[in-house]
Amino acid sequence: MEKRKSTRKGYVTVYMPEHPRAYCGFVYEHFLVAEKMLGRSLKDNEDVHHLNLNEKDNRSENLLILEHGQHTRLHNFMKRHDLYDVFRNTGDNKYHVRECECCGEYIGTVLSVDGSNKFCNQECYENYLIEKKANRPTKEELESLLKTKNKVEVGKLYGVHRTTINSWLRDYDAM
Incomplete structure (x- = not known):
């Protein structure tokens, strides 16, 4: 059974004393996932970046392998443009x-x-809102359309939901 723990910085580590990057027997889980993705060991100048900035999210689709300088430039850019909250919230959908x-x-x-x-x-x-009102059919056009089509079909013609058709009918006192 795999021995895992979290560090003070929030990263997940796995007990694997034989790994070349192990420290006190533990290696970062995101290193292991990245190496599996690459099919080789990480190079000394490679870093693993968490796209959503959640250090516990070690899914392969959340990891990006970068050269150390690229990783530093990425974080400097994010800091300069105040993007940390954007990336964190993107990860939370x-x-x-x-x-x-x-x-x-x-x-x-x-x-x-x-x-x-x-x-x-x-x-x-x-x-x-002004544009939407301008594209609204007249009462007569709407009543004529509803003789041959249902509200969903009429809604699709005007790019609106069927409940909007109901609102139009109420506005025209046609319900």
Whole structure:
């Protein structure tokens, strides 16, 4: 059975005294995973970076093998641009980069329940609402469409959910 423990810095270690990088019999688990990924031992000038900055997350898809200088430059860049929280939250699936639904600019957003993270600013949100209202069918067009299509199909025509069709009908006093 494998003997494992965490260090004070949060890294997971595995008891493997025969490993060339072992210290007091323990080697970092992320080193072992990286070596398995590479199919060889890590070189002295190679570091293993945790993409989501969670030192306990040693899944292969979370690890990146870099030369020491590249790893240092990466952390300097992250520090200079204040990106540590972005990467941590990305790992927790809380932070996403997406396009503003109005202007198409890329924005980094923390996921919200109310959808307030779809726009880069209040002006874009207001422009989006104006544009959506302008693309709304008239009462007569909507009633005509609903004679041959269901609300889901009409919603797809206008890029809205079927509940939006219900709201339009209520606005037009057509329900």
